[in-house]
Amino acid sequence: MEHEQIERAVARRSAALYLPISIGAALAFWLAASLVGGYPPVAQIGGAVWVGILSLIVSMPMVTARVKRRAPAPSSRPA
Amino acid sequence: MTANTSILNLPVQGMSCASCVSHVEGALKELPGVENVAVSLATNKASLTYDPSRVSVGDMARAVDGVGYAVPTAELTLEVRGMTCASCMAHVEGALKEVAGVTVAVVNLGLGTARVTYVPGVATASQMKRAVHDVGYEAGERSQGADALDRERQAREDEIKRQGRNLLIAGLIGLIVMIGTFYDMLGPFKAFVPEWLSYKWVIGLLTTPIVLGPGRQFFTNSWRGLRHGVTDMNLLYATGIGAAYGIAVINTLFPTAGFGGEGATFFESAALLTAFIILGRWLEALTRGRTSEAIRKLMKLQPKIARVLRDGHETEIPADEVAVGDLILVRPGEGVPVDGTVTDGYSAVDESMLTGESLPVEKKAGDNVIGGTLNKTGAFRFTAGRVGADTALAQIIQLVEDAQASKAPIQKLADWVAGHFILGVHMLAVAVFIFWFFFGYRMFFDPNSSFILSPYKLGEIGVFGFSLLLSVTVLVISCPCAVGLATPSAMMAGTGKAAEHGVLFKSAEAIENASKLQTIVFDKTGTLTKGEPSVTDVVEWRSEVRSRRSESDFRLLTSDLLRLAASVEKSSEHPLGEAIVRGAEARGLVLVEPESFNSIPGHGVEATVEGQAILLGNRKLMRERGVDFGGLMPQAERLEAEGKTVMFVAVEAQPAGLIAVADTLKDDSAEAIRRLHTLGIEVAMITGDNHRTAEAIARQVGIERVLAEVLPQDKAAEVKKLQALGHKVAMVGDGVNDAPALAQADVGMAIGSGTDVAKETGDVILIKDDLRDVVVALEVAKATMRKVKQNLFWAFIYNVLGIPLGAGLFYPFMALVISPELAGLLMAVSSVTVTLNTLLLKGFKPSLRRENKAQRGMGMASSQLAPAAGD
Numbered sequence: 001m002e003h004e005q006i007e008r009a010v011a012r013r014s015a016a017l018y019l020p021i022s023i024g025a026a027l028a029f030w031l032a033a034s035l036v037g038g039y040p041p042v043a044q045i046g047g048a049v050w051v052g053i054l055s056l057i058v059s060m061p062m063v064t065a066r067v068k069r070r071a072p073a074p075s076s077r078p079a
Numbered sequence: 080m081t082a083n084t085s086i087l088n089l090p091v092q093g094m095s096c097a098s099c100v101s102h103v104e105g106a107l108k109e110l111p112g113v114e115n116v117a118v119s120l121a122t123n124k125a126s127l128t129y130d131p132s133r134v135s136v137g138d139m140a141r142a143v144d145g146v147g148y149a150v151p152t153a154e155l156t157l158e159v160r161g162m163t164c165a166s167c168m169a170h171v172e173g174a175l176k177e178v179a180g181v182t183v184a185v186v187n188l189g190l191g192t193a194r195v196t197y198v199p200g201v202a203t204a205s206q207m208k209r210a211v212h213d214v215g216y217e218a219g220e221r222s223q224g225a226d227a228l229d230r231e232r233q234a235r236e237d238e239i240k241r242q243g244r245n246l247l248i249a250g251l252i253g254l255i256v257m258i259g260t261f262y263d264m265l266g267p268f269k270a271f272v273p274e275w276l277s278y279k280w281v282i283g284l285l286t287t288p289i290v291l292g293p294g295r296q297f298f299t300n301s302w303r304g305l306r307h308g309v310t311d312m313n314l315l316y317a318t319g320i321g322a323a324y325g326i327a328v329i330n331t332l333f334p335t336a337g338f339g340g341e342g343a344t345f346f347e348s349a350a351l352l353t354a355f356i357i358l359g360r361w362l363e364a365l366t367r368g369r370t371s372e373a374i375r376k377l378m379k380l381q382p383k384i385a386r387v388l389r390d391g392h393e394t395e396i397p398a399d400e401v402a403v404g405d406l407i408l409v410r411p412g413e414g415v416p417v418d419g420t421v422t423d424g425y426s427a428v429d430e431s432m433l434t435g436e437s438l439p440v441e442k443k444a445g446d447n448v449i450g451g452t453l454n455k456t457g458a459f460r461f462t463a464g465r466v467g468a469d470t471a472l473a474q475i476i477q478l479v480e481d482a483q484a485s486k487a488p489i490q491k492l493a494d495w496v497a498g499h500f501i502l503g504v505h506m507l508a509v510a511v512f513i514f515w516f517f518f519g520y521r522m523f524f525d526p527n528s529s530f531i532l533s534p535y536k537l538g539e540i541g542v543f544g545f546s547l548l549l550s551v552t553v554l555v556i557s558c559p560c561a562v563g564l565a566t567p568s569a570m571m572a573g574t575g576k577a578a579e580h581g582v583l584f585k586s587a588e589a590i591e592n593a594s595k596l597q598t599i600v601f602d603k604t605g606t607l608t609k610g611e612p613s614v615t616d617v618v619e620w621r622s623e624v625r626s627r628r629s630e631s632d633f634r635l636l637t638s639d640l641l642r643l644a645a646s647v648e649k650s651s652e653h654p655l656g657e658a659i660v661r662g663a664e665a666r667g668l669v670l671v672e673p674e675s676f677n678s679i680p681g682h683g684v685e686a687t688v689e690g691q692a693i694l695l696g697n698r699k700l701m702r703e704r705g706v707d708f709g710g711l712m713p714q715a716e717r718l719e720a721e722g723k724t725v726m727f728v729a730v731e732a733q734p735a736g737l738i739a740v741a742d743t744l745k746d747d748s749a750e751a752i753r754r755l756h757t758l759g760i761e762v763a764m765i766t767g768d769n770h771r772t773a774e775a776i777a778r779q780v781g782i783e784r785v786l787a788e789v790l791p792q793d794k795a796a797e798v799k800k801l802q803a804l805g806h807k808v809a810m811v812g813d814g815v816n817d818a819p820a821l822a823q824a825d826v827g828m829a830i831g832s833g834t835d836v837a838k839e840t841g842d843v844i845l846i847k848d849d850l851r852d853v854v855v856a857l858e859v860a861k862a863t864m865r866k867v868k869q870n871l872f873w874a875f876i877y878n879v880l881g882i883p884l885g886a887g888l889f890y891p892f893m894a895l896v897i898s899p900e901l902a903g904l905l906m907a908v909s910s911v912t913v914t915l916n917t918l919l920l921k922g923f924k925p926s927l928r929r930e931n932k933a934q935r936g937m938g939m940a941s942s943q944l945a946p947a948a949g950d
Contacts, residue, residue, distance in 0.1 A: 007213070029513070032517070033516070033517075036517060039542065039543075040541065040543075042329075042333065042335075042541075042543060043516075043541060043542055043543035046329070046543045046547070047512070047516055047543055047546070047547075050322070050512060050547055050550065051509060051512065051513070053318075054318075054505055054508055054509045054512070054550075055509065057305070057314060057318065057505050058502055058505045058506055058509070060305050061304075061305060061502065062502070064305075069132055070132065
């Protein structure tokens with residue numbers, strides 16, 4: 001039970017970090033494509049989505065692992 | 080207690096008083112991250128609060144161990160399902176190590192097992208299984224023996240069936256999708272294919288069940304891992320398949336989106352990519368189990384039934400119910416159920432399956448028999464000596480399993496690379512996408528370019544579609560699936576192959592080290608030599624010039640001298656005296672009881688035999704008694720120069736002759752050394768004997784470097800000196816007396832241990848007392864490491880060549896890109912290449928066995944030819 005609570009807390013805290021990172025990367029791509037100009041909207045949006053997905057895949061395990069390391073460990077008291 | 084701390088009750092063994100308590104408390108308090116330590120002598124437990132991010136239970140166990148106490152640990156082997164690559168191994172190991180109480184976790188991808196050392200009561204099996212489950216795999220406790228064999232086979236067959244079913248669905252529908260996609264190119268075959276099969280939405284409808292059915296495993300597994308912060312190759316596949324399918328859907332719904340327009344579909348990419356990846360999984364499942372056949376073969380050796388004689392009646396009982404002391408009957412053609420000693424009967428037993436010895440071994444009363452061997456000709460009865468897990472076969476299986484579950488240093492590097500590879504590949508995919516999106520497409524795109532091995536032109540594909548395509552291909556082609564299999568599969572095959580020839584490697588590291596050896600140090604007594612003195616020369620006073628004769632001459636001319644000396648020593652317990660008695664008995668001489676006997680300590684003996692006063696001893700004794708051996712002194716000195724111990728015999732105070740005794744070489748020693756020299760190995764001999772004796776033996780056997788007058792406790796230091804010269808050194812000795820030197824050497828080889836292999840020190844155990852098995856060990860190790868290197872080459876070469884190709888590095892020059900489905904096929908081929916390459920090791924035979932076989936073949940041929948010649 002305690003273990004699952006900790007897992008949920010880790011998942012929540014991690015998501016609070018990797019989601020903004022991924023969305024930030026997607027927005028940065030979209031902004032860059034807009035500034036460069038000449039790209040159709042599908043390419044701008046599609047590209048941003050793809051960069052967002054890959055950023056999510058890269059940041060999700062890294063952030064989760066780091067948050068997990070810092071999370072309180074479940075009590076190891078033997079039953 | 081702060082947010083990051085945990086409470087732990089650590090069991091501690093060996094405490095007996097209050098000072099023990101303070102020692103343990105002190106050791107634990109010194110660890111960073113440990114707070115509030117309270118050790119109880121009554122409960123033998125240390126209760127403490129600690130920060131798991133700063134200190135592990137393993138650290139605590141080591142600290143307790145360091146002050147002379149122990150944290151009891153237990154071992155558990157889990158069967159882990161769902162692992163496919165090196166990164167999977169890293170994830171499972173990481174998850175297990177995070178369980179409080181786990182001190183060591185070693186995962187073997189080939190066997191699908193995790194061996195865990197843990198503190199009982201702190202960590203539990205269910206916690207470990209849950210940890211494995213949380214990172215996306217399934218774990219169960221491993222059963223033992225034949226049951227484990229059955230379960231393992233069942234699990235493998237289930238996986239083959241599951242992937243076979245997936246392959247059938249994906250392959251069949253994928254083929255239809257292909258036909259529909261290339262409908263326009265079918266030419267005259269168009270008549271056999273309905274046109275509606277080429278409609279995009281039909282192709283889409285056909286592809287969807289492939290992606291959501293057989294392809295679903297990649298999405299669910301990668302998602303489960305991602306949620307817990309781990310990435311594996313499922314993620315690469317999921318991203319690749321998902322992106323290809325997404326492109327196809329978008330292109331169907333929005334043909335102007337820039338993915339090739341009306342003429343392109345991309346559904347076939349998603350369908351074939353899935354089919355090819357599953358093809359790789361299926362072939363891998365099919366071939367992987369074959370590399371661990373050695374264990375299976377060994378387990379099959381154990382006979383199921385034993386014929387036990389109880390109360391005078393013969394009863395058949397299950398072999399695992401045989402008790403120590405049971406009398407067992409073995410008939411011709413039957414297996415020996417357990418280890419024991421023959422009480423009566425006579426037979427020849429085939430021990431080749433355990434010792435590698437090709438010829439059947441004769442067994443008579445008093446001889447030992449090994450469980451799992453096969454009785455050939457006669458019948459015999461024996462008393463069970465070792466049963467169950469104590470039998471030689473059980474110990475050998477355990478050792479081979481342990482070796483297969485261990486990791487070689489080279490694998491640790493490969494695992495690290497593979498473990499970090501997947502995140503790196505995703506980063507590379509982002510970089511590739513950004514490059515081609517902002518720069519590459521504008522600078523290099525050619526509408527006439529096409530996919531490799533495809534007639535389709537890229538034509539109308541837009542900047543987003545092109546960049547995405549290359550990005551997806553990089554993901555698929557980078558999969559390090561074969562890297563995880565490269566080393567463990569070869570190690571499994573190598574340890575199994577060695578066991579077939581009676582050589583047991585205790586770990587994968589031992590194989591790797593054995594393959595790099597430059598110098599081998601042999602212990603002399605009992606290793607190169609038989610370990611007991613025997614009569615080598617008898618020189619009579621009147622025939623000193625004929626000191627080295629043939630065996631028949633020897634008996635004729637020297638029998639009296641030897642008989643008299645042996646009769647004197649008949650009741651002696653001195654090793655030299657025993658050697659003389661054995662020598663006389665071996666020559667069929669009949670000894671008589673001495674009429675009188677007197678031992679002269681440090682000098683020899685005097686006795687009366689058949690009324691003659693016999694004096695037998697060293698030259699000092701002869702000098703003191705005034706017997707002049709002047710005429711025989713040159714012979715005595717020559718024999719001593721050959722490393723032999725010379726005893727002088729006088730009859731009635733007159734010189735009668737000399738008897739030389741020496742520890743003789745084993746029959747195969749010289750051949751073993753010669754073969755090692757052929758392999759380019761420097762051979763040294765280490766002994767406590769004086770230089771003259773040692774050099775004489777070394778000369779006979781062909782050893783160039785002699786380390787003489789070395790006390791047993793200094794042997795390890797001598798090995799260390801050789802290592803300091805930069806040599807990779809192996810020490811060959813018996814596993815008990817030479818333990819420190821065996822431990823100091825890069826590879827310790829314990830020889831001639833018989834069958835109690837579990838008690839042996841050393842990294843390599845040679846079951847038979849045959850020095851040539853050192854050569855077998857080296858050849859198997861070299862062949863295994865060659866295979867490991869070949870496998871790593873095959874595992875990486877696809878990635879090394881494929882990634883630049885997939886990323887479009889050559890596109891500006893070749894105007895060709897690799898399609899995601901071709902990338903998937905290449906990765907499947909990569910895994911299969913590695914596994915098939917490993918399977919080639921099954922055909923490996925050490926040079927000695929090859930030559931023996933060839934000689935036997937020639938012998939048979941000549942015996943078959945003989946009658947013909949006679950005719």
